Amino acid sequence: MRIITQHTLGGPEVLTIEERPTPHPLPTEALVRVEAIGLNPLEPRLREGEFPLLGAPPFILGWDVSGVVEQTASWRFAPGDEVFGMPLFPRAANAYAEYVAVPAAQLVRKPASLSHVEAAALPIVGLTAWQGLVDIGRVTAGDRVLVHAGGGGVGHVAIQIARARGAHVITTASASKREFVESLGAHEVIDYTTDDFAERVHDVDVVLDTLGGDTVERSLAVLRPGGHLVTMVADEDLELAARFEAAGMRFSGIAVDPDPDALRQLVDLVEKGQLLVHVHETFPFDRIADAHRLLEAGHVQGKLVLTV
Incomplete structure (x- = not known):
C-alpha cells in the first residue's frame, strides 16, 4: 500500500x-x-x-x-x-x-x-464541537452561545450543534463568510475585522474558543455571571483559568477523544438534516x-x- x-x-x-x-x-x-x-x-x-x-x-x-x-x-x-x-x-x-x-x-x-x-x-471537528458544547458546556434550549471563528472546521459544526439544541447562536467571522455562517443557523454574526466582539456581545452562557491568544481573555467580558468558557487552545493556562474562576466564571479546556457514542449523535443530526x-x-x-x-x-x- x-x-x-x-x-x-x-x-x-x-x-x-x-x-x-x-x-x-x-x-x-x-x-x-x-x-x-x-x-x-x-x-x-x-x-x-x-x-x-x-x-x-x-x-x-x-x-x-x-x-x-x-x-x-x-x-x-x-x-x-x-x-x-x-x-x-x-x-x-x-x-x-x-x-x-x-x-x-x-x-x-x-x-x-x-x-x-x-x-x-x-470526526475531529464534530467531536470537538460536541464535547465542548454538549459534554462540557451543557448547552440547552434558550442558552446564548458564542462560537469563535464560525467559518472554520470546528466553528461551522459548532454553530449547527448549538442551533440544534435550541440555543441563540452568535459567531465571529469575516465579512466573506457571513452568508455561509448565517446559512448554518447563526443568529448574529460579528465581523472580527471591523468590530470588537467584546463590545458587541453580552450575557453569554457558553463561549467556544478555537483561537486562543487575547480572544480567550477578552471573552471574559461577554459571559454572564456563572458563564462558561470552553477552549480547545488555552486549556493549560492555569493563570487564565484562575482569573475566570475569580470572576465567578467557569473555564474548561477540551482535548478531543474518539468517542463513538458522540459520533453516532452527530450522525443522528446529519440524518435529521440538522448538520451539514x-x-x-x-x-x-x-x-x-x-x-x-x-x-x-x-x-x-x-x-x-x-x-x-
Missing part, C-alpha cells in the same frame, strides 16, 4: 509517498480500505515539529478516516461495511495511508446520507503537499479532505 510519511521535520515538501506492507488487524481491530482522509490544522504543526505528539520522524500523520472494512476479527463489523471515525487520537493512527488497522470500537457505520469525503471531514459538513476542497493523495499549503494559509471555509 501507499503511505504519506516524513523523515524530517519541516514544510510541506518533507511529505513523501512511499510503499509499505499492508497492516494486519489484531483481534478487536478492523482493517479499513481508506477512501478519504480529513485534514486538520494540527497536522501541519506536527509536521513542522511544533508539538512532539508523535515523537521524532519518521511518522505518518492523520486521524480522520472514512472507508470500507476489508478484514476484521471483531464482531462489530463485517467485510464490506462502510465506516468512519478518528481512531487512536492522540496516538498515531497512521491515517495518511491507503489502509489502516485500528480498534473497531472507535469506528461507527457511515450513513448513506454522508459521502466518504463528508464522513472523513466530520462543508468541504472547502478535496485533493488527490499525491497532492498532499498542496493540501497542507492551503491548510496553513488559513481562511479555509469548513474542511479540506484528501481522497484515496
